[in-house]
Amino acid sequence: MDPHLLRTFVTVARLASFSEAARKLGYTQSAVSQHIAALEQDLGAPLLTRRPVVPTAAGERLLEHAGPLLLRLDAARADVVRMTAAPRHGLTLATTPTALGVGVLAALPPAGVTLRVLTREEIPAAVATGTADLGLVDGLAAPSDPLRLPDVAPLTTHGVAEEPVSVLLPEGHPLAARTGLRLGDLADARWLDAPDAALPLDHLRAATGGGAFRSALRYEGTDLHTLTALAAAGHGLTLLPRRVATAVPGTAAVPLTAPRVVHRTELIHGGRPGGSAEGVVRRLVGAGRVG
Structure with missing residues (x-):
């Protein structure tokens, strides 16, 4: 399936409107309708009812697949960019509120840091797609057991605190x-x-x-x-x-x-971190614990 068509379908289904999806995506409403028609023709099944705009049974099933597929595509793009681009200035750290301790704060560079407090489900996706350089996730676990994180992309995890x-x-x-x-x-x-x-x-x-x-x-x-x-x-x-x-x-x-x-708190990143992110990983993973 063409990912552009799939992204259009997800946007229409989420907004429940062809016109709103067109504005969101920067397309004409006619182009959005053509995308949906092409995807329905490709799959041989209607995916959306038109009045009101809601997914059919086949559309609901496709939505279950579409989110992870599009996220994985975005993650692949971000991973290649990380490998080929020069390290960015500054650092964006996505974290849960309870993952922040004095050890994390001490490991951050003195300037150029953006801190984003997100949910546990959002952080792996933010790191995978490059909207965050590093992530800190936490949860309840048996001693030394890793956390169960969603499989959104190839990510590296380090246990940094218990x-x-x-x-x-x-x-x-x-x-x-x-x-x-x-x-x-x-x-x-x-x-x-x-x-x-x-x-x-x-x-x-x-x-x-x-x-x-x-x-x-x-x-x-x-x-x-x-x-x-x-x-x-x-x-x-x-x-x-x-x-x-x-x-x-x-x-x-x-x-x-x-x-x-x-x-338990774990640090996650994609690929090999560079710039400020590399220093934070080295300090936190080397320290072995975050207070």
């Missing part, structure tokens, strides 16, 4: 005075669902082999101050790296004692 985790509770919570907590005993507690700020609830379920871990409140943001304020106000528990959970006003950070898991 640290204990703590359950953050309001200071008046019945369990706040405990010296340790078992995650399995908290499966039916009220939890904050904050997949882009805290350790996601599906990580907790995977660590215990199940359990409800129901959401009392969902927070769709990346600001740690907002997250910890919600925990302090009693809207739900959350699991955080120990350094983040410690000394938050109005809360108690109780160490997690079972299962034996850690908060």
Whole structure:
């Protein structure tokens, strides 16, 4: 399939409009219609209904393939550019909020840095397509076990930190005075669902082999101050790296004692990094840990 036609199809389906897709892509509306017709003829199936503009069953199935295919094409282009172009000035680092520690900050160059806080799912794609030079992702894992990252492109990963985790509770919570907590005993507690700020609830379920871990409140943001304020106000528990959970006003950070898991941070890059990125990789990977 022609990737230009595929990209047009994805844009029309996402915007639910031929005219909006034409404006987005810089084409005429007639050209967009011709792209969709050519793709439908190639596949021998209608992909979109016209009024309203929604994918058919065949179109829905094609969309499942289209995202990874187009991402891989963008990643291939970025990888070749990295190999042949001179190192860029400056550094763009994509990171989750809980992956940033003093070790990372100390490893950054004194100037020319752009920091982008993204979701865990967005960071590998940003590095693969060259919109970020380096990425920092984190998650819950058994000690020394690598994180499970989406296979978006050939990326190099380095484990740069492992640290204990703590359950953050309001200071008046019945369990706040405990010296340790078992995650399995908290499966039916009220939890904050904050997949882009805290350790996601599906990580907790995977660590215990199940359990409800129901959401009392969902927070769709990346600001740690907002997250910890919600925990302090009693809207739900959350699991955080120990350094983040410690000394938050109005809360108690109780160490997690079972299962034996850690908060793991990994550095990712594509190809061989150059310029400022090379220095950061050398400092972080050589240090072996990020505090």
